[in-house]
Amino acid sequence: TQEELFCIGCGAKIQTTDKNQLGYTPSSVLKKGLETGQLYCQRCFKLRHYNEISDIQLSDDDFLALLNQIGDSDALIVNVVDIFDFNGSIIPGLHRFVGDNPVILVGNKVDILPTALNPNKMINWIQKEAKEQGLHPIETMLISAKKGNSVDELLALIDRERKGRDVYVVGVTNVGKSTLINRIIKQTNGMQDVITTSQFPGTTLDRIEIPLDDGHALIDTPGIIHAQQMAHYLHDKDLRLIAPQKQVKPKVYQLNAGQTLFLAGLARFDFIQGDRAGFVGYFDNELYIHRTKLENADDFYGKHLGDLLQPPHPEDLADFPELHRYEFSTKQKSDLVFAGLGWITLPADVVVAGYAPKGVSVMIRKALI
Ligand code: GDP
Structure with missing residues (x-):
């Protein structure tokens, strides 16, 4: 043996x-x-x-055990979310697990937001959504882990708020948590030799600890897999479509009622009722958008899913879920948000429908731009 x-x-x-x-x-x-x-x-x-952190698979049970552990300790929680996929980034029930521990909510990937967007509006929206989920962060901020925007401010905020406690960084997969941790390691000089990983008692989890000057540590926790992310329906090579790497360029569509836009084969938008108007799409610049007539849209989707409307790819069609339909009417200028993909800005007084794979949220908010 x-x-x-x-x-x-x-x-x-x-x-x-x-x-x-x-x-x-x-x-x-x-x-x-x-x-x-x-x-x-x-x-x-x-x-x-290489200061590189690779992902290790975790079951939800492991993750819940970890969250419980955090609830039992006196710590500052840093919850990283993807501002392009807020609803796919929320950790269900996080507020129950963190207990009385304060939470800093960090919206990542600010670098891809269009220039015209006022960051404060995004922050307000995130705070409102967080509140609806029962989360009451003591502070909300936007950063770019990739480009480094506001990472110094985040570190200063953490330092101010942790008050002699440990810091736990939590987030679901794909929000950019590893990118952030790697950046923190790089910005905190000479860390290479002091990074330690140790195990949570009673679980198979390991964790990465970045020591802080008073004997406490900033602790990276493994990302939980969030079932309701568009990411699960895509190949690795297509993930860029829902994790835009470049600033998103708005695209304007002049539409009449009775027209449909397909967002590749992943989602769909119907303009059902209202005056001819401009609709502005905010998606990854490479996402294929196809305009067609609403009355033919079902047939068109059936015929072209997997070829013209790609992704999904032909070999994945068997596993690709049907799209779910959600109808909305607007009283004011609004955004129709396809979680993880982006959004379409709608004028007031229209009736529309948004479609996404089952479990991926489609919702409406007051227009951010
Ligand atoms: P994790 O699963 O939360 O650890 O996420 P990763 O750090 O692996 O990042 C997931 C994806 O988001 C990768 O494609 C990253 O390049 C991308 N990403 C991470 N941070 C940022 C950011 O600040 N801006 C942009 N545009 N992309 C980012």
Whole structure:
């Protein structure tokens, strides 16, 4: 029988079979590591050498155990959300788990917002939505983990608010939490050797701790998989469509009632009733948008899903859910938001419908621009 080996970085049991699970180490590295007596799992190796953090799969149970643990400690919580996918970023019931601990809500990816958008309006909207979910952050701010916008301010805010406590950074996958943690590591000099990972007692979770000057730490927690994200319906290569990397350029469509826009095959917009008007789409610049007649739209979708209307790709059609329809009428200028994809700004006094895969939210808000 083989002797059990443990990573000297995080303590996870070394295994060579599943690279998505804790303790994964390629066999070739295992051999070398045994010779030198220094065995790191691939995740810790990457962390030490490239300041890179890779994702490890977690079950919801693991995550709930982790959240409970946070609720039991006296800590400051930093909840990172994606402002392009707010409803796909919310952690259901977070307010129950964090207990009395204060929460800073961080809206990430501000760099992709169109120039015309006033950030304060976005902040107000996020705060309103958070409140509806029962979350009462002590502060809400927008950052770009990727470009670095306001990351210094965030660190200063954390320092001010943590009052001698640990800091837990929480978020669902794809919100940019790893990007943020990596940036914090880079901005805090000489961290490479002091980063430690350790295990939560009673769970298989490991965590990354960035030590703070008073013996406390900023603790990265693994991202939870949020079932209601558009991301789950896409291939890796298409994820860029819902994680725009560049600033979003608005596109204007002059529409008459009775016209439909398909957002590739992922979502649909019907203009049902109202005067001819301009509708402004805010989506990834590469997302294919197809205009057609409402009366033919169902047929068109059936015929062209997977070819002209792509993604989804032909090989994924069997798993791609039917689109769900939601109808709205506007009293004022409003945004119809397709969670994770973007939004369309509508004029007042129109009736429209938005469609998205089941579970992905479509909703209306007061226009941000
Ligand atoms: P995690 O799953 O929360 O750790 O998310 P990642 O850090 O892996 O980021 C998910 C995706 O969002 C990647 O494609 C990142 O490049 C992108 N991303 C992360 N932060 C930002 C940001 O501030 N702006 C933009 N435009 N993209 C970002």
